[in-house]
Structures are given as structure tokens and as C-alpha cells.
Amino acid sequence: MRILLTGASGQVGRELARSLMPLGDIVAPGRADCDLARPQTLAALVARLAPDVIVNAAAYTAVDRAEGEEELATRINAEAVGELAHAAGGVGALLVHYSTDYVFDGAKDGPYREDDAVAPLNAYGRSKLAGERAVAESGCDHLVFRTTWVYAARGANFLLTMLRLGAERESLRVVADQIGAPTWARNIADATALAIAQARRERAEGRFASGLFHLVGGGETSWHGFAEAIFTLAREKLPERALRVAEVQAIASADYPTPAARPHNSRLDQQALAARFGLRLPHWQEALARCIEDLGAR
Numbered sequence: 001m002r003i004l005l006t007g008a009s010g011q012v013g014r015e016l017a018r019s020l021m022p023l024g025d026i027v028a029p030g031r032a033d034c035d036l037a038r039p040q041t042l043a044a045l046v047a048r049l050a051p052d053v054i055v056n057a058a059a060y061t062a063v064d065r066a067e068g069e070e071e072l073a074t075r076i077n078a079e080a081v082g083e084l085a086h087a088a089g090g091v092g093a094l095l096v097h098y099s100t101d102y103v104f105d106g107a108k109d110g111p112y113r114e115d116d117a118v119a120p121l122n123a124y125g126r127s128k129l130a131g132e133r134a135v136a137e138s139g140c141d142h143l144v145f146r147t148t149w150v151y152a153a154r155g156a157n158f159l160l161t162m163l164r165l166g167a168e169r170e171s172l173r174v175v176a177d178q179i180g181a182p183t184w185a186r187n188i189a190d191a192t193a194l195a196i197a198q199a200r201r202e203r204a205e206g207r208f209a210s211g212l213f214h215l216v217g218g219g220e221t222s223w224h225g226f227a228e229a230i231f232t233l234a235r236e237k238l239p240e241r242a243l244r245v246a247e248v249q250a251i252a253s254a255d256y257p258t259p260a261a262r263p264h265n266s267r268l269d270q271q272a273l274a275a276r277f278g279l280r281l282p283h284w285q286e287a288l289a290r291c292i293e294d295l296g297a298r
Contacts (some may be wrong), residue, residue: 001200002027004051004093006034006084007058011155012098015189016057023193023200027051034058036080037072046087053196054088055096056081063102063124064259070123077127082134089140094199094208096192101148101180101216103129106263113269114146114212122260132212141208143195145188145215148266149226151288152185153295158223159288162230166245176224176250180266181217184287186294191215195277211276214268217284224250229285233292240296 001024007013008028020026027049034045036058046054060066060076081097088095102125103118120126135142151157159182165172192215202208221229227248234241253262274280281287 001025001052002049004046004049004054006036006054006056010057011152011157012150012185012188013057014154015152015185016055016192019186019189019193020055020196023196024052036076039075039080039083042080042083043087043090046084046091046093050091051093053094053096053200054084055192055196056084057098059098060124060127063122066123066127067259070127073123073127074130077124078130078134081131082138085135085138085140085142088142089138093140094196094203095135095140095142096196097131097135097142097144098188099132099144099146100125100128101146101266101268102263103132103146104263104266106178106265108265111267111269112214112265114214114272121263124260136212140210141203142210143199144212145192146212146268147183147188147214148180148216148268149182150185150188151182151291153291153298158182158226159230159291162227163234163241166231166234166243167241168244170244171247171249172227172245173249173251173256174224174227175253175256176222177252178262178264178266179220179222181220181268182226182284182288183215183217183281184291186291187217187281187287188215191277191279191281194279198277211272213273213276214270215273215281216268216270217281217287219283219285220267221284222250224248229288230292233289237289237292238296
């Protein structure tokens with residue numbers, strides 16, 4: 001099986017490059033050969049490589065900057081995704097794509113199901129929702145996974161930002177009225193590999209059904225709770241790191257204004273994922289502990 005992996009240098013892409021290896025030959029072109037900002041180039045790439053599976057881990061993810069660059073965000077997160085989807089259909093490939101909780105407005109009282117009404121609050125969310133719709137409308141075989149609050153031991157993410165700031169400052173202010181589930185990139189990648197293996201069997205047997213699924217860590221917390229857990233675990237598992245932070249103040253979103261509005265409720269229900277693939281990601285605290293251990297090993 002040949003797998004075309006886009007975005008292999010990103011935090012999820014790096015983990016996918018490892019998790020997908022047992023499934024087949026991975027082709028992971030760099031941006032020079034696979035640039036989602038140039039959607040018109042993607043069909044030829046897919047036709048030339050003729051992959052069995054396309055895993056699209058590339059995306060425009062600068063949520064606040066997208067407010068002033070919505071055209072670019074839409075080109076990468078929607079137009080290019082649509083081109084990949086049509087190209088996948090042309091070569092008979094399965095497309096795996098990732099989306100976000102930001103397609104919701106966060107007003108629901110409880111976890112969002114896949115079929116709940118969408119109403120993104122920001123440009124990034126609108127671009128990702130357009131990407132979801134482009135995949136669905138293409139008619140190609142596909143799996144779309146919505147995830148939340150992604151972090152890893154590499155890249156640009158909340159975990160590494162907190163560790164850096166915690167080493168520089170004695171006091172931090174972190175939003176406490178946005179609730180979701182931190183999700184380790186490695187768990188996303190491992191679950192993706194298992195889902196692809198099952199999808200491959202289903203396609204071979206003529207019983208595959210495309211779908212949209214929520215793929216997030218277990219449990220829930222706030223950004224403030226996430227930050228406090230990071231510092232607690234870092235002191236336990238990374239004793240060589242000198243952390244100055246002594247206080248993490250809980251604040252409201254209104255006290256930390258950003259260009260892009262964020263949903264207050266980012267909780268996503270995982271029942272559909274469990275029913276289809278028998279998958280349920282570990283609790284976010286367990287995954288965070290493992291990630292920080294991995295960070296220490298590096």
C-alpha cells in the first residue's frame with residue numbers, strides 16, 4: 001500500500017510518519033512539491049504518485065492570523081482539500097483529513113455530536129468547515145476526524161509555550177472558561193493508523209462507508225487546568241527544567257482578548273468513533289504524562 005502523507009513536518013504529521021510505517025510505503029513530499037497554497041498543483045501530484053491512501057495533515061493553523069488572512073486560510077484548508085478529495089476519487093484512494101472543534105460556536109450545553117449544527121465563530125473555523133464540506137461533496141472514500149487542543153513534544157503548541165513561559169515568569173494568567181480535551185498528536189496518529197487498517201479491510205470487502213468522526217482525548221478541562229497539569233507533571237518528570245512559575249491565575253476569555261473568538265465549549269462526543277472503530281483515546285492527563293516523559297527522554 002502506498003500512502004501519500006502531506007504536512008509530514010507538522011506535529012501531527014511527524015507522528016503519522018511513525019504510526020503509518022507498518023501499513024505500507026509512505027511518500028511525504030515537502031512543501032516545494034506539495035504546497036496546499038497552490039491547489040492547482042495537487043491533482044497532477046496525486047495522479048503521478050497514484051497512492052492508495054492520502055493522509056492530509058497539512059493545514060493553515062494560525063487561528064488569530066487567519067482573521068486577516070481568511071483568503072489564504074480558505075485556499076489551504078478548503079480549496080486545496082477539495083482538490084485532494086477529487087484527485088483521491090480519480091485514483092480510487094481513501095482520503096483521511098483532519099478538522100477542528102472550531103466549526104462549532106461553543107454554545108451547546110454538553111459535548112458536540114458529529115451531526116450537531118455547525119456555526120464557526122472565526123475565519124479559521126469557517127475555512128475548516130469549508131474543507132469538511134469539500135471532502136463530503138467530492139464523493140471520494142474518506143474519513144474526516146475532528147480533534148481539539150492538539151499538542152506534542154515538538155512544534156508550536158500550548159504545552160511547549162507553557163514550559164517556556166513557566167521558565168521565564170513567576171506568574172501566568174490563563175483562560176479558565178473555555179472547556180475541551182487536550183489531545184496528544186501521537187494518540188491522533190496511532191488511532192488514524194488503526195482506522196486506516198480497518199478501512200482498508202472494509203474497502204476490500206466492499207463494505208466501506210465514508211464518515212466524519214470526533215477524535216479527542218478523554219475527559220475535559222480548561223486551558224487553566226491544562227496549564228496547571230503541565231507544571232505539576234513537568235516538576236515531577238522533568239526535574240532538570242528550572243520552572244520559575246509559582247502562580248497560574250484563572251481568568252475569563254474577556255480578560256485575554258484575541259483577534260479570533262474561541263468557543264467556550266469545545267467538548268466533542270466520541271461515541272461514533274468507538275462504535276465504528278472500537279477506538280477511544282486515553283484520558284488527557286494520562287496522555288500528557290506520557291508526552292512529558294517523552295519530552296524528558298529527548
